[in-house]
Amino acid sequence: MAKDMFLLWASGSPPCWRIMIALEEKNLQGYQHKLLSFDKGEHKSKEVLDINPRGQLPAFRHGTNVINESGAACMYLENQFKSHGNQLIPSDQAEQALVYQRTFEAFNAHQKMVDVVMYAFRVPAEEKHEATEKRNKEAATTEFQLWEGYLQKTGPYIAGKNFSMADVVFFPTLALAFRLGMRQTKYPKLGAYHGFLKDRPSIKATWPTHWLQEPPLKDPLKDV
Amino acid sequence: MAKDMFLLWGSGSPPCWRVMIALEEKNLQGYQHKELSFDKGEHKSKQVLEINPRGQLPAFRHGTNLINDSVAACLYLENQFKSQGNPLIPSEQAEQALVYQRTLEAPNAQQKMIDVLTYTFRVPEEERHEATEKRNKEAATTEFQLWEGYLQKTGPYIAGKNFSMADVVFFPTLALAFPLGLSQKKYPKLGVYHGFLKDRPSIKATWPTHWMQDPPLKDPLKDL
Numbered sequence: 001m002a003k004d005m006f007l008l009w010a011s012g013s014p015p016c017w018r019i020m021i022a023l024e025e026k027n028l029q030g031y032q033h034k035l036l037s038f039d040k041g042e043h044k045s046k047e048v049l050d051i052n053p054r055g056q057l058p059a060f061r062h063g064t065n066v067i068n069e070s071g072a073a074c075m076y077l078e079n080q081f082k083s084h085g086n087q088l089i090p091s092d093q094a095e096q097a098l099v100y101q102r103t104f105e106a107f108n109a110h111q112k113m114v115d116v117v118m119y120a121f122r123v124p125a126e127e128k129h130e131a132t133e134k135r136n137k138e139a140a141t142t143e144f145q146l147w148e149g150y151l152q153k154t155g156p157y158i159a160g161k162n163f164s165m166a167d168v169v170f171f172p173t174l175a176l177a178f179r180l181g182m183r184q185t186k187y188p189k190l191g192a193y194h195g196f197l198k199d200r201p202s203i204k205a206t207w208p209t210h211w212l213q214e215p216p217l218k219d220p221l222k223d224v
Numbered sequence: 225m226a227k228d229m230f231l232l233w234g235s236g237s238p239p240c241w242r243v244m245i246a247l248e249e250k251n252l253q254g255y256q257h258k259e260l261s262f263d264k265g266e267h268k269s270k271q272v273l274e275i276n277p278r279g280q281l282p283a284f285r286h287g288t289n290l291i292n293d294s295v296a297a298c299l300y301l302e303n304q305f306k307s308q309g310n311p312l313i314p315s316e317q318a319e320q321a322l323v324y325q326r327t328l329e330a331p332n333a334q335q336k337m338i339d340v341l342t343y344t345f346r347v348p349e350e351e352r353h354e355a356t357e358k359r360n361k362e363a364a365t366t367e368f369q370l371w372e373g374y375l376q377k378t379g380p381y382i383a384g385k386n387f388s389m390a391d392v393v394f395f396p397t398l399a400l401a402f403p404l405g406l407s408q409k410k411y412p413k414l415g416v417y418h419g420f421l422k423d424r425p426s427i428k429a430t431w432p433t434h435w436m437q438d439p440p441l442k443d444p445l446k447d448l
Contacts, residue, residue: 053370080317094289096300097300131350
C-alpha cells in the first residue's frame with residue numbers, strides 16, 4: 001500500500017505537488033519520500049535516473065511500477081484506490097467530462113507559466129528578445145484569463161461543485177503563479193479559489209515548506 | 225451514443241487523430257464529424273470557438289459535454305464505454321501503470337516534434353537563433369531515442385503486449401514524424417512498430433487522407 005510507494009520530489013514543484021495532494025486525498029499518507037534540490041542538481045542524480053531516465057522530478061514508484069508523469073501517477077492512484085479517500089474522477093457523465101477536460105487543460109496553464117519563468121531565468125542574455133518575452137507574457141495572460149472565466153461560470157472548484165482531479169492538477173500551478181507575482185487583484189476569482197483551497201487538508205499538509213520560510217526571490221509573473 | 229458525438233478535426237493533426245482512433249477502438253463509428261482546414265484558418269471559425277474557446281482542433285462534443293483536449297477525450301471515451309470495443313486501459317496493476325505512464329509521456333514527443341516543425345513558423349526571423357534551432361533538434365532527437373529504447377525493452381506495442389491508450393496517443397505523432405523525415409534507419413524499432421500498426425483497422429480507417437494523396441513537401445526531421 002502506501003509504504004510500497006516511493007516519491008522523489010522537490011519543494012514548490014507543481015508536478016511533484018500534484019502527486020502529493022493526490023496521495024493525501026486517497027488516504028495514502030505513509031508513503032516513503034525524499035526531498036531533493038533542483039539547485040544542487042539532485043534531479044540528475046543516479047537515484048533519480050534509476051527511476052526516471054528523463055532526470056526529472058517527480059520520480060514515483062509503487063512497488064516495481066514506475067510512473068513519473070504527474071498526471072499519469074494521479075490517474076493511476078485514483079484508479080487503483082477508487083474506494084479509498086475522496087473520489088477525484090466523478091461518476092456522473094457530465095461532471096466527469098468537465099473534470100477530464102479541465103485536468104488536461106491545466107497542463108497548458110503550467111506550460112504557459114513555465115515559458116515566462118524559464119525565459120526570464122534560463123535563456124542566455126544574448127538570445128533574449130523583448131518581443132519574445134512580450135509574447136510569452138501575453139500567452140500566459142490569455143491563459144489565466146481563460147481560467148478566471150471558468151470560475152465565473154462554475155465553482156467553487158475549478159470543474160464544478162466538488163473537489164476533483166482538475167483541482168489536484170491545476171491548484172499547484174496557480175499557487176506558484178501567485179507566489180511568483182501574478183496579481184490577485186487582476187484575477188479575483190482565482191484569488192478567492194486559491195484562498196479557500198489553501199486550507200484544504202491535503203493541500204495544507206503538502207504546502208511547500210520553503211514557501212512558509214522564505215519570501216519569493218523574484219516576481220517574473222507580475223505583468224501577467 | 226456515437227450519433228450524439230460531434231468532432232471537428234483537421235487532417236494529419238495528431239491530437240485529432242488520437243480521438244478518431246479511440247472512437248474506432250470503442251466501436252463508436254457513426255459519430256458526426258466535419259473536416260476543417262488549418263491553412264484556411266478554419267480552426268479559428270465561430271463553429272470551433274463555440275465548442276473550443278481556444279480556437280484549436282480537435283473540438284469534441286458528446287451531447288452537451290465538451291472535451292477538447294485529445295487525451296481527456298480519449299480517457300473519457302474509455303471510461304464511459306468500458307465494456308464496448310477494446311479495453312484501452314488494462315485492469316492489471318503493472319500493465320495499467322505502464323500504460324498511464326506512456327500515455328501521459330507521449331505528449332512530450334508531440335511537443336518536441338512540434339517545437340522543431342514550427343520554429344520558423346512561430347518565431348519571427350529577427351528573433352531566431354541557430355543555437356535555439358539546434359537545441360530544439362537535440363531535444364527531439366533525445367526524445368525519439370527514448371521511445372526507441374522503450375521498444376527495445378518491451379513490445380510489440382508501446383506499453384507492452386497489448387494495444388492500449390498509449391498507442392492511441394503516441395502513434396499519430398510517430399506517423400507524422402516519419403513522412404517529415406525521421407529516419408527509420410536510425411529508429412528501426414519505431415519503424416517496425418509503425419509498419420505493423422498502420423494496418424490496424426482503427427488506424428487504417430482514420431489515416432489522414434491528404435497523406436495518401438500528396439507526398440510531404442520537405443523533411444524537416446531528417447537530422448533527428
